[in-house]
Amino acid sequence: MFLEKINVQPEYIVGHSFGGRIILKALAQKKLFPKKVVLIASAGVTKANATRNGLLFLLAKLGKFVVGLFLLPSFQKKIKQRFYNLVQSDYSTAGVLTGTYLNIIKEDLSGLVKDITVPVLLIWGSDDKATPLSDANFLAREIQGSKLEVFEGKTHFVHKEEPEAVLGLIKEFCR
Template structure:
């Protein structure tokens, strides 16, 4: 494990292997170790760089709330810090969200992009996200008469009812989480003008396959690969298949 100071934040990262550079971005509430099994399949042929994004794993959290664009700016600064000349970006879930935004607005300039169960589109989860933001705003007022312990239990119950587990576990990043889920990245996806590989688990419920199909429509030069029986962590559940898809995509 290595450490660096980037934009006044201490971050941890791993840089290993030799060859074309793969830059990996993990999902929300996760860390760089989500790619351990995938790395074992790729590091023999590639130099693989992966970091704990600010606020996750061993990296410092920003003092203020961030949106997706702030994370994309940070990734850009990190890449410049390491002096990486050219790379292929691979993002899972929230990491895919950062990749879509960064590439779409021209902040990140990879040769190709791989999106694994990427988040960021306003589909059927839009109502859930609106409810999360509403609960966060009015929760303290609505639960005012109750004791602190009772209030906490009631709020957790409300969040779980709308599928807000990520928000529950966001800790100091709650405001950042609300900013992140509040942005529809469809416009950014339409501006991606490099080859894109989309990898999805057939049974993904966190970012349903509908998102992958929609991204394939939005990104001009994109291909969607669906792996049967896999869920949101398809890169862990079907590591061999995901690695093979990535290698074939890069060699094209």
């Protein structure tokens, strides 16, 4: 793990979506030892999400082909970004790591999270389509001592929609 190689163990760590998935796995495998963890709309615990993401990947590839036939490259990029925004996907930021990203999201971490022993703050938007609130409720039940904060009417990007409120929760939790 990168942090081991550079000999760093953070006291606090925050992860959103795919970053949360990485943190969950590292915590469960005892490769990361922070005092506290904040997970914002974390991925990793629903097989349905992996299926959904696979379908979105296929839809995106088909869309890219169709759009490529009819639109100039400058419009193609705008259409692509609107699609990813519509489905609240992190896929648009995967870039050259797209293959790695797709392999990782197939793994369901549900069976591992019960092994997490550090305090975890879960921050979620009630209208999150990428990582549904049911995932947050599962994590809150399975991770002993976790705390769930839900923002009504907010999406997968709750930290962008309510930055000051999210930051306030993080500061309070990390005291």
